[in-house]
Amino acid sequence: MTRLHDILLSIFVVRALGLPTPQIGDYGENSGPVGGVDPPTPTVTSISGSLRGDSSLLGGNAPLPNPDDHPASVQDPQLVNGQEADAKLGLYLDFNSANPPQPIRGDNGATDPGPRTFDYEKLNPDLYAPPGTDSGSLPSLMWPMGLSHNRPGSQKGAGWARQQNTDVLPIAKAMAGVDMRLAPNAYRELHWHTAGEWALMLKGCVRVAAINDEGQSFVDDVCEGDVWFFPPGDPHSIQAFDEGAEFLLVFDDGNFNEDGTFLVSELFLRNPIEVLSKDLHADVSAFDNLPTGQLYIFNGTPAPKNISAQNITSSAGALTGNASFTYHWSQQAPHTVPGGSVKILDPLTFPVAPMFSAALVTVQPGAMRELHWHTTSPEWAFFLQGSGRLTAFSAPASSRTFDFTAGGVGYIPTAFSHYVENTGDEDLVFLEVLQAPKFSDISVAQWLALTPKQVVKDHLHLPDDVIDNLPLEKPIIRTGNRNLTALAGGGKAF
Numbered sequence: 001m002t003r004l005h006d007i008l009l010s011i012f013v014v015r016a017l018g019l020p021t022p023q024i025g026d027y028g029e030n031s032g033p034v035g036g037v038d039p040p041t042p043t044v045t046s047i048s049g050s051l052r053g054d055s056s057l058l059g060g061n062a063p064l065p066n067p068d069d070h071p072a073s074v075q076d077p078q079l080v081n082g083q084e085a086d087a088k089l090g091l092y093l094d095f096n097s098a099n100p101p102q103p104i105r106g107d108n109g110a111t112d113p114g115p116r117t118f119d120y121e122k123l124n125p126d127l128y129a130p131p132g133t134d135s136g137s138l139p140s141l142m143w144p145m146g147l148s149h150n151r152p153g154s155q156k157g158a159g160w161a162r163q164q165n166t167d168v169l170p171i172a173k174a175m176a177g178v179d180m181r182l183a184p185n186a187y188r189e190l191h192w193h194t195a196g197e198w199a200l201m202l203k204g205c206v207r208v209a210a211i212n213d214e215g216q217s218f219v220d221d222v223c224e225g226d227v228w229f230f231p232p233g234d235p236h237s238i239q240a241f242d243e244g245a246e247f248l249l250v251f252d253d254g255n256f257n258e259d260g261t262f263l264v265s266e267l268f269l270r271n272p273i274e275v276l277s278k279d280l281h282a283d284v285s286a287f288d289n290l291p292t293g294q295l296y297i298f299n300g301t302p303a304p305k306n307i308s309a310q311n312i313t314s315s316a317g318a319l320t321g322n323a324s325f326t327y328h329w330s331q332q333a334p335h336t337v338p339g340g341s342v343k344i345l346d347p348l349t350f351p352v353a354p355m356f357s358a359a360l361v362t363v364q365p366g367a368m369r370e371l372h373w374h375t376t377s378p379e380w381a382f383f384l385q386g387s388g389r390l391t392a393f394s395a396p397a398s399s400r401t402f403d404f405t406a407g408g409v410g411y412i413p414t415a416f417s418h419y420v421e422n423t424g425d426e427d428l429v430f431l432e433v434l435q436a437p438k439f440s441d442i443s444v445a446q447w448l449a450l451t452p453k454q455v456v457k458d459h460l461h462l463p464d465d466v467i468d469n470l471p472l473e474k475p476i477i478r479t480g481n482r483n484l485t486a487l488a489g490g491g492k493a494f
């Protein structure tokens, strides 16, 4: 309402001054959610004007404009706490109170009078007003699931799935992710695929069932916080219980496409019925009621609560112990440290997934997952709660800072250093997934602590007391505060 008022007022002012009517600017920018703005009533009822101008407008032919008639200034730009501090300090800028925010940091940048993607800038202050230490060029390392196309199931209300793969995040070659919803009792259709599938339950419970090439079978029930893994090619089913479910799938192939899996419905639709009759020793009429298309995500008959009723084994037996396809990670107590906690699940305890190494990290407000890198694997990250930022440093001299909120995917190439700082007021919870036989990282603080002091001092010129206090043990998380007032003039961030 206020916005419309501003637009009408500016048109009125421009007309009253006898200036040319602006053609860009009135509606070219978005100062807030579009849905809340009443569009002006259309006043044009007949066609007039030409589609193109003529050669009188070519430079040299056209009259010179008067630059004084074309202001490109921003009245009363609003800066937020920390925005005027030294750009290299790189304080987190909370743009929520700035309407609109300005891409200024310390001496860097200038106001923005032009069209803008307002809400994206508020969500991504470190892209819009980067820390002065950001340098060079890096491809995007982030993809919010909120920008993914959401594919509905084949039946009303049955569920949906949205994915991140190299189509949307080209750098993420080693892993892809899918966020899937199943309504109460709905199925993800029986299927298989060429990638290995690692999954974290986000909400609710499901029953999973699968077999392997030896004819060993597996069935289990998993709930929020639990994990499953299905090896490449092993066919499986997933069915939600009465309360429905949502889960996160991580595949060991960045090109994975959730729309390209081998479905049991298509298997039966794409083979001659004569062959099906021979294969299953069934009368041809047995195939009269096959589904006519893909089921994908569809409503099902409630699973019996007693899992024994759905446990079928051959002479090869069941997949148990270290061959189990599930891990009840929700029941693993976290390792707590000052500033947060971490749980690790890797092949040392879940050997069926030989290359999936994961950490579930909780970082308290103001605290930070320490500066580190992974030695042999890229990291696929998913943000489950809160907001945070990270800077990825790539040799020789590039770095870029990205902001994340719950629902965001991050991807850090192998050996790129990074930290994850909680930028919000609630606990930040995120998942790190590696393609590695063991979860591993190099801690910058521990590396320096285990390097001869003289060597560190000769390189970095750090004060002795800092070098003396470096942690011999890997801290994983570092405590901190977010008081920008305290930091703007120097001081401590912890």
Ligand SMILES: *[C@@H]1O[C@H](CO)[C@@H](O)[C@H](O)[C@H]1NC(C)=O
Pocket: 306, 307, 308, 309
């Ligand atoms: C589940 O079913 C099995 C096999 O039918 C039966 O032996 C078992 O007692 C049942 N368990 C419960 C808790 O009802």
Ligand SMILES: *[C@@H]1O[C@H](CO)[C@@H](O)[C@H](O)[C@H]1NC(C)=O
Pocket: 219, 220, 307, 308, 311, 312, 313, 317, 318, 320
């Ligand atoms: C299924 O049955 C097998 C024995 O045939 C057993 O080893 C396995 O634990 C059972 N699974 C469940 C989930 O009860």
Ligand SMILES: *[C@@H]1O[C@H](CO)[C@@H](O)[C@H](O)[C@H]1NC(C)=O
Pocket: 321, 322
């Ligand atoms: C799983 O494998 C590890 C390492 O070989 C072994 O110590 C452990 O006993 C195994 N666990 C089961 C349940 O077989």
Ligand SMILES: *[C@@H]1O[C@H](CO)[C@@H](O)[C@H](O)[C@H]1NC(C)=O
Pocket: 483, 484, 485, 486, 487
């Ligand atoms: C932040 O730090 C400043 C300067 O040290 C101090 O005056 C202020 O009280 C602090 N604010 C909070 C919320 O702690």
